Amino acid sequence: QVRLVQSGAEVKEPGASVKVSCRASGYTFTGYYMYWVRQAPGQGLEWMGRINPNNGGTNSAQKFQGRVTMTRDTSISTAYMELSRLRSDDTAVYYCARLNIAAAISGFDCWGQGTLITVSS
C-alpha cells in the first residue's frame, strides 16, 4: 500500500539545522510532488515547500526562503527537508505529503506520520 515513512523525533539547539527524511513506498516516487507542511503545538497547518522528484526543482513559501532546503534521492524513493538556523518557534511536527503531478487537483492524498522537531537549549 502507499506509505510515507518519516524519520524520528529530534531535539536541536537554537541555531542548529535539522534534516527530516520521508521514504515513499507503494507508488512511483517520481509521479508525485513531495510537499512539506508543519504544525506548531496546538496550531494549524503551515505549508513550507515542495520538491519535484523528477528534476529536483523546488518551491518554498516566502517565509522559509533561505532557510529550507529540499532534496531527494530517487534511488531510494526518499525526500528530505533541511531547515537551518533553527529558532524556538520552529518547534513543530513536520509532515511530508504527496501530490499527483499529473492530477494536481486530487489533493494531498497521503501523508507521512509526522516528525516532531523540538528546538530548545
Next chain:
Amino acid sequence: YELTQPPSVSVSPGQTARITCSGDVLSKQYGYWYQQKPGQAPVLVIYKDTEGPSGIPERFSGSSSGTTVTLTISGVQAEDEADYYCQSADSSGTDVVFGGGTKLTVL
C-alpha cells in the same frame, strides 16, 4: 491568500455539521478538506470542492459557492470529532494555503 474558518462547530450525534471556509482564492481554485484527529496526520476527506476520495464515508460531502466552500457531515458520529482544515493553492500549486482549522465537537 487567506482562508477563514470558524474556530469551532458543535453538533449532536446524528445531526448534520456544516463547516465553512472563505477566501478569494476559492473563486478561482478548488478547495480541499482534511480531517485531523489528535496525534495523527491529516487525512483528505474532500478534494476538488466536492469529490470524495475512496474509503471516505459517504456522509462527508463538499460544496462550493463563490468564495466559500463548505464541508457537510451528515449523520455525524462520535468518531467524526476532529479538527478540520480547508486548503487551496494558486494555479501552479506553488503557493499553498490552509485555513486555521475548525474543531468539530460531537456533543
